[in-house]
Amino acid sequence: MISWNLLGILLWVIVILYLVFIIQNIRKRRITMIINQHKRFTWPNFILDIVEVLVLLLAAGYMFSRTFLDNPDLEDSNKITSSIQYQPLVMKTGVGNSSYVTIDSRKKKIGTQTYTYYRAGNKVTVSSNAATVVYGDKAMDISAEKIPYKENELKQMDKKYQRAYVAVYTARYKKNWQNGIGMHAGHIATRYYLIRIPDPSFIKQNKK
Template sequence: MSSWNFVGIIAWIIVIALLIFVVFNIRNRHLKILVVEKAKITWGTILTDLLEIVVVILAVSGLLYTSLFTKVDLTDKNEVAVTYKYDPMIVQTTMDGQGYYVKIDKKESNSPNDVYQYWLNNSKYTVSSRNAVISDATLPFTVSGVHLDWPMKKIRKMDNRYQDAYVITVHAKYKNNFKNGLGLKANRYAMEYRVLRVPARSFINVEK
């Protein structure tokens, strides 16, 4: 774990300590007014209670939002480091002799996602269409739903080297800084995504 994540741990300790302090502070003030001073709770006391409670709610909400509900901006180089890996796929053959690089498994009819299968170095890999896309090299290179600065010069170079049959694996990792540490995300993976590059749609085997 990155040492920057201790920023978030310390922040949570402070918030928990603040919560405990507020609970005991409200209790002690009320007891002092009712038991020691034998007076009634005033609107001033209630407003003080509400102010302390609001401060705790805002602190907890802020940390929860930073830790769980913020969406990563993959184009923000101050927030994440993005790396690209390129691996050539191995051609497979159907029973009738048709060659293909990617097989789409549609057997799970109840699932909104397809399952993609491909082969690298004689090993089979499986990935959900939720985390991958098939890219037809006969069409312009586009990846919908993932906002990244795609290295098109490198991709064109890989197209020539691997004859449009390879996998682009994208890793986005949170950088070590105060903001990511506060959200307990520093040095952790934000996203993994794959682009399955094929020469044409005819190199896709759809299994139903």
């Protein structure tokens, strides 16, 4: 099956070919103007140069925005398909208190923070930019509000896993021509981890 992302590649090729065209076209018209009209500047030629460059900038800007700056609405069913996977946490035991999640923090001007948790057979470490740790009676916090979790499902998982699970939200671009323009069709748009624990005592803090 032909990928819709080929559409985006084709459009970028057209933009590049148009860049080559206007460079050659501007150069050719300038040489012709000097030879035939013995002038180095005319308003009609200058205006045509401006129009060609503006068309290039608009086309390149549009493609750059669609390719590198795309910020899709996660609730747009025409563009995004999403799923939520619920995985029970495995408690880590050893020196000190048992914990469900370990937080590593770096105290710097541009600080970083990662969350590490265990699930059956796996150790998972995620950045705080794409995750949140939630405890207490409410299954969501302010950070997770940007993700379209279903609160009624989270409450059901609270009962099923005794508030010890991770809800992994995955949004993927649909395979259509609209997403193909930015070469995103079929790719992951975002992935977010809601790490649910009973209370703060199940958090281990590592400071660096």
